[in-house]
Amino acid sequence: MDKESQDLYRKVVEVSRFINSTVQKVSDMESPVAGTLGNLPQVSAQLSDLTRLTEDGTHQVMGLTEQIQDGRIEVTKLLDQLAGLVTQAKLDPSALDRIAAIKQTLSVDDKRLLDIMTALSFQDLVGQRVKKILVVLEDVQRRLLEMIVVFGQKPEGEKRVEDKRAGQMLKELQASRTTALKQDLVDNILGEYGFN
Numbered sequence: 001m002d003k004e005s006q007d008l009y010r011k012v013v014e015v016s017r018f019i020n021s022t023v024q025k026v027s028d029m030e031s032p033v034a035g036t037l038g039n040l041p042q043v044s045a046q047l048s049d050l051t052r053l054t055e056d057g058t059h060q061v062m063g064l065t066e067q068i069q070d071g072r073i074e075v076t077k078l079l080d081q082l083a084g085l086v087t088q089a090k091l092d093p094s095a096l097d098r099i100a101a102i103k104q105t106l107s108v109d110d111k112r113l114l115d116i117m118t119a120l121s122f123q124d125l126v127g128q129r130v131k132k133i134l135v136v137l138e139d140v141q142r143r144l145l146e147m148i149v150v151f152g153q154k155p156e157g158e159k160r161v162e163d164k165r166a167g168q169m170l171k172e173l174q175a176s177r178t179t180a181l182k183q184d185l186v187d188n189i190l191g192e193y194g195f196n
Helices: 003-029 037-088 094-119 120-150 163-174 183-192
Strands: none
Touching: 037 094, 037 120, 094 120, 094 163, 120 163, 163 183
16 A cells, blocks of 8 residues: 555545544443544434434324313313303302402413413424434534545455455445444444454
8 A cells, every 4th residue: 555545545544533423422422432443333323312202202202292171171161151150150250350360360371371372382393403413413424434445455464355355344334324323334444443
């Protein structure tokens, strides 16, 4: 391998380590991750889990908010009925004022519940952004792996990966563009080139 190729290969390894360091810092929020290129799928899985948890929590809050709104509609109907009974019974007129005040409070709270529902729409934006991050992470990982296969060399004294096997790895990486990048493939490439 000529000097220029070796320099390029070293740069790829350096970028790979930088990305892994960054990914490790992000993933340490939940659990420690070893610093290798092969851990990008774990970070992707954690981001997918985060999206799912956010979505599940948002749906649960929205469902409970809707149930509260339904209950408040029933309370308002019952208050209207109570106001009718107070009027029929010719009770103290201040009772009607109190019922009106309760209904006004419910009306203000209905607006707040609607604001909560609107605020929960953030989840869709979070999910979209996390999906974009996942696509970028997988693409960066795939490109780095391709560079490792194309320019890679084994550590001192070990035999270089056969061209046929390297070609097969590149085909598998290319196929992973339309599917998901398989952890087995990542592990195999990193193992073949002495990163594990």
